[in-house]
Amino acid sequence: MTAQLIEPARSAWQADPYSDALRAGRGPLYLRRHDGWLLPLEVERWCAEPDAADDTVLARCSGPVLDIGCGPGRLVAALAGLGHAALGVDVTPEAVARTVRAGGSALCRSVFDPLPREGGWGTVLLIDGNIGIGGDPAALLYRAADLTAPGGSLLVEAATADVDERVEVHVEDGAGGRGASFRWARLGTRALCTEAKAAGWTPYDTWQAAGRHFVHLTH
Template identity: 75%
Template sequence: MTAQLSEPVRAWRADPYADALRAGRGPLYLRRSDGWLLPLDVARWCAEPDEADATVLARCRGPVLDIGCGPGRMVAALARLGRPSLGVDVMPAAVERTVRAGGSALCRSVFDPLPSEGRWGTVLLIDGNIGIGGDPVALLRRAARLTDPRGSLLVEVAAPDVDERVEVHLDDGDGAWGSPFPWARVGARALGVHAAEAGWSRAVAWEAADRRFVRLTR
């Protein structure tokens, strides 16, 4: 029997997101209840890895799990380098595009059972994916269970010093779609606090091309 889809998964499977991935471009936004819009950089996600992505790829060690892989640019790049890697995403169109690009991916939530739990050398949460589920501590704990004890979690954080939990809708510029779902935005300082609570003991930050990242280890 197929499990009933959660509301966040239903929301990400809304047509505007699938259409944007297939087209390789937006506009696409997360809309808060107060009308504030967070642009989603679909064109960058669908392009080849950029300068900032290269700094992430250079820090990957061992087999790599990309949580919320989207159209799979990181997984495909790792595959071209001969590195074992797997993407997971709740969006079928994202998984299809990842596979077409030469990567491996599963259509699954990070909170579902996943292959090789506890044995991934590197786990990725980039492109704002620390926001998945709206509870960074729960996501960081889940990532810790997926990662080898000697491995690392590479997280992209928001540029501002922010720590917020919100409900959002997908918005294609013509209005909101689907049910609201929880999301989070976390800056580097807040990530350090949440990471310590989730069992990560060391954080090293870096910046590249106006994007900010943190490497967490235990």
């Protein structure tokens, strides 16, 4: 992952529309592609307590857990409540602040920065579309492998559609506020498993819950 890809993405997720939505705990908030396509972002769900689909992820976590792109920290806080050593990382200061207020631990840092316990995390999470971080799933999957302990797990939320795309997007609020453009990716389950195998991961399980799709990979 090059600095040219990391830095624009970092700046974009620190942009006012995203931070403002996290402060308010609600949207509307979107990712907009340059051809006009919009992906609604589920800010209200991210800022709420874990739902039934999240519970299926939490139940598969073992050992210390790293949540990449933790957002407002619902999973990190829940894991701490379950007795896990859990850490969230996010490039948005407001996301980190909300995670801490919720009772979780988090660092304001990119996943590609040096992180605690590298190579020792029992479970790594890429939930809420975070396989898209940086627009380069291969680089992210290799990085996740560096972070995960031997025999550890990577739990990834895939797109519900059978899609494999790398796109340029920006965050906007639907009322004129928008952030800088950055690279993003969307992978359905099939494309995700293909990328994961190439990065040295073994698909262990796939499941669906409340209309969301997940993949369990082992290291």
